[in-house]
Amino acid sequence: MSINATPTGADVAADETSGAAGRRATVPAQRGGRRKPPLSENKKAERRLGLLLCAPAALVMIAVTAYPIIYSVWLSLQRFDLRFPDQREFIGLENYVTVLTNEFWWTAFGVTMLITVVTVAVELVLGMGLAIIMHRTLIGRGLVRTSALIPYGIVTVVAAFSWRYAWTPGTGYLANLFSDGAPLTERASSLAIIMLAEIWKTTPFMALLLMAGLALVPEDLLKAASTDGATAWQKFTKVMLPVMKPAILVALLFRTLDAFRVFDNIFVLTAGGNETSSVSMLAYNNLIRGLNLGIGSTMSVLIFITVAIIAFVFVKLFGTAAPGSDDGERR
Amino acid sequence: MAVETTTRAKLRWGLLDVLVVVFALVPVLWIASLSFKTPATLTDGNFIPREWTLDNYRTIFDTDQFVRALINSIGIALIATLIAVVLGAMAAYAISRLDFPGKKLLVGVSLLIAMFPQVSLVSPLFEIERQLGLFDTWPGLILPYITFALPLAIYTLSAFFKQIPWDLEKAAKMDGATQGQAFRRVIAPLAAPGLFTTAILVFIFCWNDFLFAITLTSTERARTVPVALSFFTGESQFEDPTGAICAAAVVITVPIILFVLFFQRRIVSGLTSGAVKG
Numbered sequence: 001m002s003i004n005a006t007p008t009g010a011d012v013a014a015d016e017t018s019g020a021a022g023r024r025a026t027v028p029a030q031r032g033g034r035r036k037p038p039l040s041e042n043k044k045a046e047r048r049l050g051l052l053l054c055a056p057a058a059l060v061m062i063a064v065t066a067y068p069i070i071y072s073v074w075l076s077l078q079r080f081d082l083r084f085p086d087q088r089e090f091i092g093l094e095n096y097v098t099v100l101t102n103e104f105w106w107t108a109f110g111v112t113m114l115i116t117v118v119t120v121a122v123e124l125v126l127g128m129g130l131a132i133i134m135h136r137t138l139i140g141r142g143l144v145r146t147s148a149l150i151p152y153g154i155v156t157v158v159a160a161f162s163w164r165y166a167w168t169p170g171t172g173y174l175a176n177l178f179s180d181g182a183p184l185t186e187r188a189s190s191l192a193i194i195m196l197a198e199i200w201k202t203t204p205f206m207a208l209l210l211m212a213g214l215a216l217v218p219e220d221l222l223k224a225a226s227t228d229g230a231t232a233w234q235k236f237t238k239v240m241l242p243v244m245k246p247a248i249l250v251a252l253l254f255r256t257l258d259a260f261r262v263f264d265n266i267f268v269l270t271a272g273g274n275e276t277s278s279v280s281m282l283a284y285n286n287l288i289r290g291l292n293l294g295i296g297s298t299m300s301v302l303i304f305i306t307v308a309i310i311a312f313v314f315v316k317l318f319g320t321a322a323p324g325s326d327d328g329e330r331r
Numbered sequence: 332m333a334v335e336t337t338t339r340a341k342l343r344w345g346l347l348d349v350l351v352v353v354f355a356l357v358p359v360l361w362i363a364s365l366s367f368k369t370p371a372t373l374t375d376g377n378f379i380p381r382e383w384t385l386d387n388y389r390t391i392f393d394t395d396q397f398v399r400a401l402i403n404s405i406g407i408a409l410i411a412t413l414i415a416v417v418l419g420a421m422a423a424y425a426i427s428r429l430d431f432p433g434k435k436l437l438v439g440v441s442l443l444i445a446m447f448p449q450v451s452l453v454s455p456l457f458e459i460e461r462q463l464g465l466f467d468t469w470p471g472l473i474l475p476y477i478t479f480a481l482p483l484a485i486y487t488l489s490a491f492f493k494q495i496p497w498d499l500e501k502a503a504k505m506d507g508a509t510q511g512q513a514f515r516r517v518i519a520p521l522a523a524p525g526l527f528t529t530a531i532l533v534f535i536f537c538w539n540d541f542l543f544a545i546t547l548t549s550t551e552r553a554r555t556v557p558v559a560l561s562f563f564t565g566e567s568q569f570e571d572p573t574g575a576i577c578a579a580a581v582v583i584t585v586p587i588i589l590f591v592l593f594f595q596r597r598i599v600s601g602l603t604s605g606a607v608k609g
Contacts, residue, residue, distance in 0.1 A: 043430075049510065050431025057422040057481050058437055061444050064478035068455035075455060133351060137344040138337075144348050146595040147355040153587040153598075154359065155539050157557040158580040162362040165573065170374040173361065200358065205602075212603035257446045264541040268561060280450040280542070287454050288546060296454035304451040311446055 069304060075297035082291035095298040104282065105299070111191070112278040116259040119198045123255060124248075126199065127206030134207060135214045152204040160268035163197045187274040194276060197265045206255055213247025214240070253314045257307055279303050359584065366577035373573055387578035397579055399551045400559035404583065407469055407555060408537040411476035416530050418477070419484025420522070424514065426485065427492040441482035449479065453546045460547060467549045475543045480533040487532060490604040491525025492518075528601035531590050538586070556583045 079091045099105050134145050151159065166172040167183045175183070183189035217240050225235045241248075263280040266272060272281045279299065287296035361378065366387050368380045375381065391397040426434055456475065457466070465471035495518060503513040544555045554562075560579055563572040591598065 046429050046510075047431040050425040050429035051433065053421040053425035053429070054431075054433070054437050057418040057485065058440065060418065060474070061440060061478050061481055064456075064474055065444055065447055065452065068452050068459060071459065072451065072455040075458065130351060133344070133347050137348055138341050139345055140348045142595060144351050145599055146591055147352040149591040149595060149598055150355050150359060150588065153535050153539075153591050155541075155557050155580075155583055155587070157541050157560055158362065158584055159358055161560065161576055161580055162358040165365055165577070166358070166361055171365075171376060171573065173376055173378045175376065200354070204355070208599065208602045211599075215603070254446070257448070261448055261450060261542075263450065264557075267541070267545075280448075283450050283453060284542075284546065287457060293454055293458055296457075300451040300454045303448050307446065307448045307451075 069300075072297045072300045072304075075293055076301050078294050080292070080294040080297075082293060091294075095294050096302075099295060099298050099302065104277070105279075107275050108277045108279045108282040111276060112260060112262065112280075114191070115195055115198065115262050115278065116256060119195050119202070119259050120252065120255050122195075122199050123203045123206045124252065126203045127210050127251070130203060130207035131210035131214055135211050148204040148207060150204075151201050152208070154201070156201055156264040157268055159201055160197055160265045163193060163200075163265075164269050167193055184270060185274065187276060190270045190274055190276045194262070194265050194269055197269065198259065198262060201265070202255065202258070206251055209251035209254065210244065210247060213244035213251075216247070217243045249314065249318050253311065256310060256314070260303075260307060260310065279306075359588075362577050362580050362584075366574065366581045368574065370571060370574065373571065387574035388582075391575050391579050391582070394575075396551060396559055396563075397556070397575075400554050400556045401582070403469070403551075403553055404538065404555040404557075407472050407476070407553070408534055410469070411473045411480065411537045412530050412534045414473070415477045415480040415484050415533050416488075416526055419481055419488050419529065419533075420526060422481075423485050423488035423492055424518075427489045428497070437485075441485050444479065445482040445486075447479075449475075449542055453542065456543075457546055466547060467553050469553055471547050472540075472543055472553055472555070475547070476537045476540065480536050483536065484529050484533055487529045487601050487604070488522075488525055491528070491601075492522060495521050524597065525601075528594070528597040531594055531598060532601055535587065535590065538583070 076095055077090060077092060078088060079094070080088045130148060134141070134148060137144055164184065166174045169175045169182050178189075181189075183193060221239050221243075222235055225239050230238065261280055262278045263284065266276060266278055266281050267284075270276045272278075272285065277285070280303070283296055283299040283303065286292050286299060290296070364378060364380055365373065367383050367385070368375075369382045369384045369386070372381045422437065425431065426438065452475065460466040460471045465474070497518075499517050499521070500513045503517045504510065508516065539557075540555070541557045541561075544558045545561070548554045548558065551559075556579060560576055563576045563579070
């Protein structure tokens, strides 16, 4: 990892001070000839410090994600039920056949897709509205922004309980809004409430991402459009949207992947009853209730692949620039 | 004429503002309202309590189950935040300031983890942590929290670090400070607001988690409040758990409200600068 290791820099205690110490050891040697040719010493020290500073973060991230996902592939190829540990054996792709021919999996997959598509679409529209309000409102900007941050910050489980009690007959203020039944005991209304809870919780986040895009729209351009007689709608579609397109795509990508993970709201609102389970709910149930690691891991791998496909489609088809990438930063 | 239109515009914006505020606050006020209701009025469906009581709060603070969970929540979130911000700051400094191989790779890996489906880790982590003896412990939750907080920390901090006037660092180095000293003495104080903002965002993330907390714990040893809340329901420890659940929910919402009230500007700038640049 390090070329020309100094005593302190070589032991990878990998914290900032040891990196700095390594650096300190090399600096005086070249202080005399600062701008002279052998810049490579300086470069080497810089490289070493960079790697040392990044190593801990990189190691943790890889150890807690890459290794488990590989392990998960290995587990998914085995019959492994914690209730019957003696029957553990390698069974190839049998678990995949089991899951992919199971109607519960496909129901959950459909539910997850439905929730993802509907919530992200609604959030895009509402989020855009909220972003414009937060960005341009003439009065009470601080108040609006503070209020909007509350759904973002609040614990999802807390919000879910609030919605659950709101729709509970007798207790809730919303229970008798549409009919006098119990909305959380029927499939369609349960799904609608789950989506409402999701939208309430994550629209502000979408709005904040979009607001970052709004800030990039040059004020001059809007003024020029006004002088040319553009209507508010024309300004929005012809000026703002094109400038904001990259921000919109990134927001959509992040929210889509996030929506696909929907779990907390369903757990609290319906516990997956009436066929409202998402794939996350199903994987959880297989692991904790069913204690079936083989099947649970198979679902883990399938979810991972689905998410990878979604991300790939976004990046390839829409050309979403990776946030943080250099081309994005120099805008 | 001009005055009149701005008044009308202000009125229109004001109306929209009210809409947003109501939309955002109603669910929060509702659960707070439930937490103050007496058992007799709990099911009257009234948005504002007819009779007020603090009994629900007394109940939860008298139960070990909740107090233990609250300690777990606070301890785990604080430790995870501290570690994630320190590791994130180191990496972000390197990314924004230094030239080294593998920089792009690190940014790419962080991005992948930001998009990673956490539920995919639940089964393997459950098994790995059982083998390592980390299951149902604080470190067992702190580790995944750090992992998923790191991309957020790295992005937000890189964005902040890029705004720092680095000439000051050069000046410090001219005066004989090493890069490490320049970092600690000159840049760190300038970066403090960014670090603080990042810490808030990371804390909110850890505080919020439910999926890892419910799968990687099994007892009060490491169970956090969101999980404990969901278990209030199943056990008939209280006659009707609704009031207790709502009180506990309000307790863990208070820190969030305080953050948002005092640091709105910082949170907004942190999320908009770090989350999206493209």
